[in-house]
Amino acid sequence: MTDAPVRQGSLREHNLGLVLRQVASAGRPPSRADIAAATSLTRATVSALVDDLIEGGLLTEVDPAPRAGAGRPAAGLVLSAAGPAGLGLEINVDYLSACVVDLAGSVRHQEVRHADQRPRDPAQVWAEVAELAASARARVEQEGLLLAGAAVAVPGLVTADGLVRLAPNLGWRDVAVPSSLAGVAVTVDNEANLAALSELHASASASQHSFLYVSGEIGIGAGIVLNGALFRGARGWSGELGHVAVHPDGPTCRCGAHGCLEQYAGQEAILRAAGAASLDDLRSRAEAGDPAAGEALAAAGTALGVTIAGVINLLDVEAVVLGGAYAPLARWLHPGVAGEIGQRVLTAAWSPVPVRPSLLGGDAAVVGAAGSVVRAIRDHPARWLAASTRHG
Template sequence: MTRPVHRVAPSTDGPIRQDGLRAHNLVLTFRQIAAARDAPISRSELAAATGLTRPTITRIVDELLAAELIVEAGPSRSGSSGRPRVGLSLARTGPAGLGLDIRADVLSACVVDLTGTVRHLEFTRHSGAIQAGAAQAGALQTGTARSGASQTGADAVLAQLAEMAGRAIRAAATENLTVVGATLAVPGPVQDESVVRLAPTLGWRNVPAGATLSSALGLPAHVGNDARLAALAEWYAAGQELRDFICVSGEFDIGAGLVLDGRQLDGWAGELGHVMVRSDGPPCACGATGCLQGYAGLAAILPDAAGSPAVAIDALVSAGDPRILKALDEAASALGVAIAGLVNLVKVDTVLLGGGYALLASWLIDGIDRELRRRVLSTAWSPVEVRPAPLGPDAAVIGAALSAVDRVRHDPNGWLARRPH
């Protein structure tokens, strides 16, 4: 099964025209090839899986081969006799997706091909615009931020991201890859995959990031929540074997991506950082008080590390700084309280600690697990495993790139239409 990130509901309003039937059968066939990640799939296996005739499969496969969307593997025999089996798999050239991400210490850009393989990954220290925007976060909660201040900071960051994207697109072209779209991961809620409604820790409000990047790059650009995109990447990296899990990411903000029954939950906001854990807690940049962000955000755990967990880990290993150790213990307890509330609402068996938390997992897991055992009603017969996410801080940008190329994986007809005949 392919990742259902972008679903298209089948139309039942009328008969399917001949051209629509062709497009439908092509998508059906292509998805079967994309889903066969462990081993190439043969034409006969495609016919059996799709219910299409062998001549139809042959025509579709020839079209996909000509478009360089798939490749043929070397012939092999399934037994001692019979015709050799020629497998089909996704091509590592052709369409590619571009991901962009804003972290506490760097900006990142990533390109993945149709197979989901990372082909380019770049990091750049961001300008002071992010710190200036974050300084506006406190003013946002009181409504005293200067008009246009957050937009000015956002424009500077988006311009730097566009420069990185240009380099990534050129690097991809040298490997015969064509970037078909971009996705930006942001720490906050997004509307219509384009407008960042509010990213408190960045100081952004109503920023049209998708349209800005699309204009700068000359290709479709979308925006997504960083935690949801991180969960997508971790799910893909796990071979989609994880069925019910939460990926909790800590970078600028604390977010959660949720996958249930092997499907990423649509409409899931994922703003775990703004769940209240203490009613008498400190004010948050979102305007509320007692948010998880104030206890378990990286700025709370690592106040002297400029948001870079790697710096703080060096300090922990070399000196065992008691202030940081105490902050980690408090963060673990607060995270456990918030996650327990979520697990009591939705049944999952795994919690992945992603983003900066992946690097700090050794100091967080015991405290989180302690709270889950105390607070989750089903833990006695259905324990929840807490472990570091394999992709860690890179997950959001990889997930963003996967989201961009997944539009072709979901429906390659657009790619076929743009190619010269």
């Protein structure tokens, strides 16, 4: 209950967003008349707004689908495939990656470089990230796309002013993030948060208003979606699922505590227990029915399940998504996770909670980072139009 007066805001700003989202959510390219009908704005207002959005590179007209009956069909509108695009970058413990997503959400470029980042200095890592960013920019500008901004996903805690406060598995503490890369402004966020956002927007089902996204990399993070939005916590540090205790007296974790989930279900723990050299090796062995691989994955699934069941008892979320490296392993992790949920969640008997692999697999975080840039434009097109007029 707020006693503040309703803020007027700019009507044009509001309506630009309304028209753009109408195009984005339409099943087939809508005409100006379709948008006017759907939004209750006048035909003339819609036409003026659409002209501005076309001029700003956010919408494109396409040929109408032929149809029966009298009259020339009106041109349809789609989100521009040659307008602004978002650059996503990811720093993880054993790889760096880049990805560009256009306004329609399509991935237009992607590059991954596998290498252990732990022995490297943060400055070396940022230098290689800058290379990835520059090469992404060069590549997509050939296709007529314009980079609008960049977002970096990191496996750790970030502050509101763009510092990596702590990334235990990288060994980073208080590492600054470059203010620009490839000539565009940079924001930074936790990789599990960005992956969860990407899952939220990729999921067509509006029924999943709340879910726990579990990101399994060298570390384990979670993105918590409640009431249809990412829950970040009081200081932005929610989701440290990897440091929830499974066995309080268990082995020492990299964070200094005992028996954290990462010690049972982190990638390194699983590979060690399975005697596997890599995730690909683990998966091949599991597919071939190797008992050590099967047991290692079952044990990880059980540990994950104990922890996830606690989260469901606490938060009453509707679904669990296994993401990151867990997505391709979900087939073997699922029995342990589902079994523990069934036994431990008080409401499971009459209200089961489904567990499914991520729709985007291991790319969710970097795609989510790129997507966060274009979503900002889709949510506030007036800002983009104003900036492109100033610079253009």
